[in-house]
Amino acid sequence: MVAAQSRSAFSGVAPAPVAVLARVAALAPAPVAAPAPVAVLARVAAPARVPAPGLRLTRRGRIVVACAAALITIVLPAVLLGMGAGSAQATSHAISRGAAERDLTQVTVRPGQSLWSVAEAADPDADPRVVTQQIIELNALNGTVVLPGERLWVPRE
DSSP states (O other), rough: OOHHHHHHHTTSSOOOHHHHHHHHHHHOOOOOOOOHHHHHHHHHHSSOOOSSSSSSOOOHHHHHHHHHHHHHHHHHHHHHHHHHTSSSOOOOOOOOHHHHTTEEEEEEETTTHHHHHHHHHHHEEEEEEHHHHHHHHHTTTTTSOOOOOEEEEEOEE
């Protein structure tokens, strides 16, 4: 009887097309979704970013650093040279006989003294600002910085 059943199942008669389609559909895998765009895959598949060691500058940061370096290179020497030019320097020219008669005396700046303290010592009763200005004019100084050992003409008391 088994042989009869197997014979009828595989007899030379072609099965109906609907039955074939049903068998194929049952054997076929489930439909696959469309592939994801590359950008989505890159976001999912990309490993976590590890920050690079050291400092990373953007283009704007590199410009700022370059400008700061240029500014320091140009301005710093100009400021330092300008400060040196503004320091007080006693002149070596002798004062005329007429100036000596105008109640002037010559003093030597001691260590720790400033032009202000020289002015106060020269005329304690006068305003030190006025005396300081007189000392600057008498000695043709370029500023208010004096060095120990400089000889200055100052007004007498």
